[in-house]
Amino acid sequence: MKRVSALVGMCLLAGVAQAVSQTYSIDPSHTYPSFETSHMDISVWRGKFNRSQGRIELDRERQQGSVDVRIEAASIDFGHDKMNEVARGEHYFQAERFPEIRYRGPLRFEAGQPVAVDGELQLLGISRPVPLRIQRFRCLIHPLLRREVCGADATAEFDRRDFGMDYAAQYGSTQVRLAIQVEAVLDPKPGPR
Secondary structure, X not given: OHHHHHHHHHHHHHHHHHHHOEEEEEXXXXXXXXXXXXXXXXXXXXEEEOOEEEEEEEEOOOXXXXXXXXXXXXXXXXXXXXXXXXXXXXXXXXXXXXXEEEEEEEEEEEOOEEEEEOOEEEEOOEEEEOOEEEEEEEEEEOOOOOOEEEEEEEEEEEEHHHHOOOOOHHHOOOEEEXXXXXXXXXXXXXXXX
């Protein structure tokens, strides 16, 4: 009898542990990974990616979680058609050969809130650590969706040469600053089977 009680208790605890972790799907219509970089040290060019998707796992009780984001390289947008074409081409993002940019890694918490992602950026087939700093994080029940939505602003910096993107490096800084606005909607719980 004790063994049965212990087994039931373990099953219940396992169920509670699973219920604590929640999955959020990134809302592509409210998420825009943007960036800025030097143009020959004359001016700063700013652009964004218009198409992204992904998931965020969040376990507030354990202060754990993870991020997995996929960005369509060809969706790069400087607001300048010729620059978009150049950026998609062989000297920069090589969008036909490497159609996806991916970022994934674990969340880091402080005082119950996510403050960073210790993740890896995969660009042009090369993966490198690129930590994200989370400036702002907030969740609320969306008035239209009637589900929890979480949003964040995050920033990071990296050198594009670390990913083999060294075209025209002699003309100015190769540092890239990321600024990402993201919103993610809590996935509905699966119903009984």
